[in-house]
Amino acid sequence: MTAFFLRNRVTTLVTFLLILLLGAISIKDLKIDLLPDISYPTLTVITVYENVSPSEIETLITRPIEEIVSSVNGVDRITSESLEGVSIVKIRFRWGTNMDTASIQTREKVDLVKGSLPIDSKKSIVLKFDPNDAPLLQIAVVPTGINPKELRYFLKKNIAPYFERVDGIAAVSITGGYEKQILVNIDRGKLNSYSLSPSEVIQRIGANNFNFPAGNIKRDDREILVRTMGAYENVDSIADLVVNLSESGAPVYLRSLAEILDSYKERTSASFYDGEECVALVLKKEAGKNSVFVSDEAKEVIHFVNEEFGSKLKLIIVADQSVFIRDSIGGVASSGVQAIIICFFVLSFFLGTFRESIIVTLSIPVSVLVTLVFMYFQKMTLNTMSLGGLAVGVGMMVDSSIVVLESIFGFKKKFPNDSVKSSLEGTKDVVGSLFSSTLTSIVVFLPILFIEGIAASVFKEFALSITYSLISSFFVSVSFIPVLCTLPFFSKEQTNDGPFSFFWAFREKSLNILEELYVFSVKFVISNRRKVTLSVLALIPLTVLFFKVLPVELMPQVEKAEISAKIILPAGSSLEKNTEISRRVVEILNQTGLVARTFLKAGYEEKDLIINPKGDFGLNRSELFIGLTSYDVAEDLIEKSQEALENLHNETGAQILFIPAKDLLSDILPESGEGLTLEVSGQDLTVLKETCEEIRRDLSELPNFTEATSSFSEETPELRVLIDRDKMAGFGLSVENVAKTLRAVIKGEQATRFRRNDDEIPVLVRHRLSDRSGTESLADTLFKIQSGSFIRLRDFSEIVSGFSNRKILRYDGRRVGIVKAQFTDIKYSEAASLAEPVLKKYSDRKDISILPGETQKMMEKSIDSLTFAIALSILLVYMVLASNMENVGLPFVILFSIFVSGVGVAIGLILTGKTLNIISVMGMILLAGVVVNNAIILIEFYQLHSKDYRTTEELVIAGGRRRLNPILSTTATTILGLLPLLITFGPPSPQGPMAAAVMGGLVVSTILTLVFIPMAYMAYVENISKFTRKK
Incomplete structure (x- = not known):
């Protein structure tokens, strides 16, 4: 292959220019987003049944829908919320389910159950959750x-x-x-005097607002349309509506018994x-x-x-x-550019000339642009994962080019006057080992295809971008680099005289000292095999210990110059009270001097339930967005306002819950960013309520826990109308008559819509405020009976005060209570550990069960899946090595590099303050394919030159001397290339945990590989010799 490129150098250069052009075009056309296109497998069924209590919603709507949709293929879990007037059933499917098919099947099932739902309930809506x-x-x-x-x-x-x-x-x-709304406020006394009921008024307002076609008549030779023109022309025409006739036959106008206002909705x-x-x-x-x-x-x-x-x-x-998308993408791209600059100086030190460094550094942007062409045709997006893969791969892209370049310049001593020959032979000499090392780096990502869950969806594009970049860098190293080496500028001899001569002298002296120190270390290890072996084996339990103390979370938190808060007033609070208290919260926060802007939304709108079924709404709730003066002042804001907010809580009962820093998946996962969540299940609501409240109190007292809430903490005050059925039946009324009349009196009923210009304004009819305020007014509500006379509500019922559950939750058919606890200065796994003693108190209870929330379940499942992927990756690396070497024993010597890297991963995460999460575990998968390359370089030398040295000891020492420079240069470029992802001048990079894991693992693995692999190889050779002699 290389020979073809060298025979057609002009064509090769032009081809690469064309690829660079395509890459530049791809950058412009690639879509930019925060994350890959992740389809979270969830459907939501929303059914509205107005003015019905949560318990009735559960019985009449939620349970039938749960039962029918459970038979849809691929269902993993069903959760539901029964609130006043609405049922929300969430269906989570297994990852990989075809959501278009699942959506069709779910709609069919919901249509089947429609006939058994209450007639007055509205048609169920099936929503497909989309992070977009x-x-x-x-x-x-x-x-x-x-x-x-x-x-x-x-x-x-x-x-x-x-x-x-x-x-x-x-x-x-x-x-x-x-x-806008037209309000018809009825005077109850006048309504009674004219012998009318609210329903009669509503019916007559609606029946008299029509422009209706009557058909055509013929006049001469023409067809003339006949239309009945009865629609209201203005608000006065509504007031002038005749709703009844008096005893004398005089018309009774609507304005006689009601006030009609061109006003606004409540x-x-x-x-x-x-x-x-x-x-x-x-x-x-x-x-x-x-x-x-x-x-x-x-x-x-x-x-x-x-x-x-x-x-x-x-x-x-x-x-x-x-x-945030621009900052995140820009930060990753900036890290990539910084990595290229760092790689140039690192290469200059190890390669010894700027010329060779320029050649190798040029391979990076070329490989990146080739990768972008791959991404474009794969319809990938530029996001934090795909660009993160490129940024992580920058240091790895030069590995192949370094090896090729060193080999080519080595052959130049053999063919000093033939740059083409030296380029060809130099590339041919290493192309096999390059292919092997590239394959081991790529094959570790194959297990991503076999795991399910959020981790696979998030990291697919990361794995693809690194794979494409490594393929591109291999292709560039065996085609573009050899051709560059034949160009006059790069092929002529270069001296290290000039203004940088002192640097080259320092470099030469440093490498010589490093080489002698390395040889001394190898000899020491060889002469102290037993002690060194035991010391290295001791790293295994040390690694386990380190990983046990590492805090665990699903994803690293993302720091933004903003924070959110929820303000919850006691149940039953009005919007006016909510607004007043919420604005006081804003004033307190503004006094800290750390707030740049605020946006407060108090209460809710009915469409919020449809727009955001994940939300939690009520007149007593507010959502507060706080823009900060800097991304790192959120904790200071909470601390400075804590005392004033506690005083406000003591005065008003308002809870102020700050939402902690979110992660990249906060808009996708159901509970991301909501702290520690526990699911308490049981069938008895009273027991559930008491248990949840006990757990809430216990968690609130734990250190680092700031606030704990229970789904039962908030009960809605209500007035219950207890009907005497015998008396009601004697008056010829039904429960339905009573309920609908009370709804029309209190909440009101839309009688019709009034058209003004091109807008339709609802006309709402209800009693005036003085006739619907307080228990006495409610008890005096009038009902028209068959005789035409009126009776009062108090004549056949009793009104009592009480409280009801704001919502009833069900998970997989079981009633549950949810306890949520916010925490600060600790990670999710540490919070879960602190909560364990509290939960042990309830472990023997038979009437309830306590399970971790969705976030913890998903975290455990994702890390288990990725751990399996690591094991499978190691197995695949072994298979690649065994097939390339045609040897089943020698690859185990190389795999040693992977196992010792674990302690480096743990140390890297601990020293940098990072957590064990799916990003850092992904770094461990990447590491499995990278750390073996250094061992491959050493083992390959031992095999090629085993006959050139008298003893194995001489062989391994010579191999170390010859391969020390390329090993250090490739390792240094990879490690230092990751440095910009780890150390940032703004918010931490999402790839920081991955960089810490790879850097720590690679440092430890490289050191141990250089000094331990020679000893391990000697032991292997000696054992093989003994085995051969015995045979």
Whole structure:
């Protein structure tokens, strides 16, 4: 192959220029995103049944849906929430399930059960969870001249269409502000005097709002359409509606018994930006679109709107997902560039000339661009995983080129006047070992194809990008590098005189000292085999010990210049009270001087349940986004505001829960970023409630635990109407009549929609406020009976106060309570260890069971899967080595490098403060394919030159001398190439744990390989000789 490239050098150079051009084009066309396209296998079934209690929702809707969907193929787990008026059933499928097929099957099953659900319940909605549904941009809209009550409508009609026209924007939603509504507030006394019931008024308002075609009539030769024109023209025409006739036959107008207001809906949410009330715009991206480009386009619209409509309103970006994506991608790319620069200087030191360093360093960008071409045709995206693979691979890309270059310059001494011949022979001499080492580095990623779960989905593109980069670097080393070495600039002799002569002299002296020190170490090891062997074997239990003390988590946390908080007031608190307390929280946080901006959303909107079924909503709840002055001040903010917030809690009962730093998977995993979660299951709700509350109290008292909550902590106050069925039946009423009348009186009922211009405004009918406030007013609610007379609610019922569960949770058919505990300054595994003594108290209970939450289960499963992948990787490496060497025993000597690297991995993670997570475990898989390369280089020399030396000891010492420089140079480039990922000047890199694991493992493995492999090889040869002599 190399001969072909050398015979066609111009063609080769032109081909590589073409590849570089394609690579540059690929950079422009590759989509940019934070993570690979991960399809989390979850479907959500949402069914609305208004004004029904959680217990009835569970019985009438949740259980039937759970039972029917459990038969869908691939179901792994079913969880549900039964709240007031809504059932949410979440179906998690096994990884690898075809979600399009699963979605169709689930819809079919839900349609089958529809007939057994209550008639009044709305049609069930089946939603497919998509991580891309996370908002791309959240925008606060502050009024500057427009009436705040008109802001939401103005946005909907005049501003939202600009964003909807942006290519890549899937949806624009508006929250907060005021929504138009026509209110018909009925006077109960007047309604009674005119012998009308609320339902009769509602029916007549709805029945008189029609423009209806009656058909065509003929007039001469023409067809004329006949239309009945009865739709309301304005609010006055609603007030002028005749709803009854008096005893004298005079019309009774609606305005006679009700107040009709052109007003606004009763608010259930309010938004504030930096303390000023606003309306929020939320932009979502289409799946597959480039997040950064779409965000840039949307920002142009924001700039245009602010200039065009600045006298009315101002748009301010609250949160921009593309900023974090850009910073993350930019950080990884910057680390890659820094790694290239570091590699150049490292290579200059070990290779001894700038010329050779330039040749090898040139192979890096060439290999990267070739890799980008592969990625483009594989439809991969530029994300933290794929780019992380490239950044990690930068130091590895030069390994093949270093070996080829050293071999070529070695042959130049044999063919000083023939650069083509020396390039050809030098490449041919090492291409076999290069192929073997590249194959061992690649084959370790093969097990990723055989594991399931989040780890496989996240790391597929990482594995592919490293694989492509290593294939590219091998291809470049046997084609591009030999051709470069024949060019006049690179082929002529170079002296080390000149301004850098002192550096070259220092380098020569340092390497000589290093070589002598190495030879001394090898001789010492050989003469003290037993002691050294025992010392190395002692590393095994030491490695196990180190790994036991390492904190474990699913993914490393990502530090951002922002933090979130939840504010929870006592159940039953009004929106007004919620808003007041939440704004006081914002004031306290602002006083710390660490807050750059805040965005507060108090309460909820009904569509939130559909938009975000993962959320937890209520009038007593607020979500607070806090932009910080720096990414590293979150803990200072919490500490400085702690005392004031505790005082506020003691005064108002409000809980303020800060959401800890999230990881890259926080928008994908169900509980990511929610602290320690426990599932307490049992059938008796009372027992569940008591147990969860006990666990909550116990966890709250543990060190480092800041706040613990239970799903039963929040009970909703309620008034229960206890009906005397005998009395009710005597009046000719039914429970349905009573319930619907009470709903119409209190909550109101939409009678019709009033069309104004191109907008439809709902008309809501209910009793005026004074007739629906307090228990006495409720008891005086009137019901029209068959005789035409009226009775009061108190005549056939009793009203009592009580509390009800806000929601009922079920996991796989079992009722559960969830206890969540936030913690600080410790990792997830440390928090779980602290909680163990608390949970042991309940281990003997037969009526309940306690299981870890989803995050811990997924963490354990992912690390178990990756541990299996490591074992399989080692086996594959052995198979590759055995087949290449045609020897089943010698590869075990090489595999020693893998086993001793474990202690280096643990030390690297401990010294850098990193955790054991799926990123660092992935580094261990990568390490398994890298650390053997140094041993391969030594063993290959021993085999090729075994007959050139009298004794095995002379052979191994000579091999160490000859191979010391290439081993140190390839190791140094790999280790120092990872340094920018480990040491950053901003937030820590997501690949930091991987870099720490690989660097630590490679340092220890290289040192032990250089001094222990020679001894192990000698032992192997001696044992083989003894075995041969015995035979």
